[in-house]
Amino acid sequence: MSFKDLKLNRPILRAIAEMNYDEPTPVQEMTIPLVLEKKDIIVSAQTGTGKTAAFALPILQQLFDRQDATNQAKTVKALIISPTRELAIQIADNFKAYSQYTNLTTALVFGGTSVEPQVESLKKGVDILVATPGRLLDLHKQDVINLDYVETLVLDEADLMLDMGFIDDVKKIERLCPKDKQVMLFSATMPYKVTQLASAILKDPETVKAAPISSAADNVQQLLYYVPKPKKIELCLHLLRNTIKGNIIIFRRTKYGVDKLEQTLLRNNYKAESLHGDKSQSERQQAYNNFKNKEAAILIATDVAARGLDIDQLDAVINFDLPNVPETYVHRIGRTGRAGNFGKSYSFCSADEKPYLASIQKMLFTKLEVEEDHPYPLDPQAKPIVHKKKGSKHKKGRKSEASKKNKKRWYK
Template identity: 50%
Template structure:
């Protein structure tokens, strides 16, 4: 299947070709035709599967068929998303896919002066991407009216609820016209999300992409059992490998993200942190430096990292294991995107072993243990539950090959 077979118009096809996209992903091939018909949609797919294009392409095509004059433009499509980084990323995607449509897009988010954002709104905008707080603030100041919105998109709905935006979403919904199309996208569909969807959608079509495993098959995963106090030493040891040109490192807290950056910088490993306590300019600078490979290691918390989209990011390291298995899937989904190869390594201390059991239950596979490294916990791979066992030796030759050390872990394959 090609994008052309989905009846995408030539201006958008031209942009997609320039971006190197010719074949739609499963979520795109199923969601785009529904959205083009103007139907409400409830869509779920794991991270890294192309959800943004699944709603951006039909919005651009439908709005492009009925243009407004520049000075008279009113907001015809609103995309609401939880984080500033993700909002910027979505706006960039609209600009890329819609460069030949004549449609105008912009983005509003907090943490920066609103002056430039207000100026862009006054010039006229067809498509607005926003975070909830800044959107409501500008609405209260009468800089934004949603009375002409034709298509409303709620993106990353599960993260919206996690971050406590449920009341903001309800306020935004009340400001929309009665007649409009709603596209609802979420990585997961727990009962709380389904309840919210039912309150926003009218006779929606449902698209749920369920891969054989919640993790992308091309991602090589590995576990290091290590005491908490030795995690910093293990991280430094792994990063001695010059083959790791860049890595995204996850911590559970903002404080620990800053501590890891300090530890790495003292060892002359160029690192920056990105989390909620950083100013917007600092976050954008850190992300830009990482994308441009000026910074080798980006240390992030989960909320800040949801909008990180870096081409060909090959390494994700879980310095601390998340206590929710779904978060693990989102984390490692920063690598192995669009079918590319990727590697996800996780440092597991004694307290975190229970988290690994839940993660392996969710993904439906055992994660290989890398146990021959300098900082390994004694019997780390076998003293836990059976869920922490190594991959089976079945099929191996009698003469066993030397296991990889902490320095050459990347040669170890999953089974």
């Protein structure tokens, strides 16, 4: 199938041809016709499957006939909600690229940065609005954004949105839009909470499943290293010196862990950048740009910060900490081995992470390839390190010197 077969307009076809899109991906092929039929849809698809184009192209097609309204007369007709700023920026950039030969306008609003430029862009009139939940509700409260004319609502990365605690915001946004809108929900995984949200806000939805969850791993060689927790940094440096080359993302579970590893790598003369939720928007954008432009070879990130990042030709992924949610492992390693290329993932497993490993292998229906030839092997009998809370250094029932001397106190 070609994009022409999907009955898209010439200006849109011209834009995607210039972006070297040859033929639709499976998720685009399945989703675009349903969107054009004005159906509500639930799409289960991971990053890298082309899902942004799957909703952006038909939305632009639907709005094409009304593209020539004067800017002041334009109202928000398509609203796309994204959990993170980085993802929102990428979605808005895609909309602008696909619509470059139309008069349709796209605006972007997200938190962590100055509100004035965003207000100015909204005042000019927009057809498509891409937003993070918090900033959208703030601007709606200030009467800067009017959602009365929304015809299409897209919830992207719904599972991450709920993980980040946005469920109430999402429900509120949905209620602020007209009742007869078209709703699309995109989610990499479909936990119960996402299914519950979908049944509450979608009407007779069609379901699209793009590629089984384990297929993301098909082009990735997955290597497993058993290593004591205190030796993970040494193992990481060893592999960077001797084995792993090129562009690498290293995943850590916590912001503190990301910062600590970044400092270690910088001290060892590696060009590294880091991403996590405590960094300002400008810092995150700078780190992302430096890595994408290959000014830094290593990006250290938490899962939330890295979700949805669009990075081509990633050579390897290091799971410095194994994730406690098995689907997250698939998202991580799916960053490499994309678009027909092959990649590698290196996972470090300490004694306390063995239950996480068992869950991952159970979901993948396979055992990861164990690499035993390294300097920091884990004793197979090693037990998880238990951190005991230190008690008081004083013995129980300790009496003060005053008590011992039976001195009278001034208080009772």
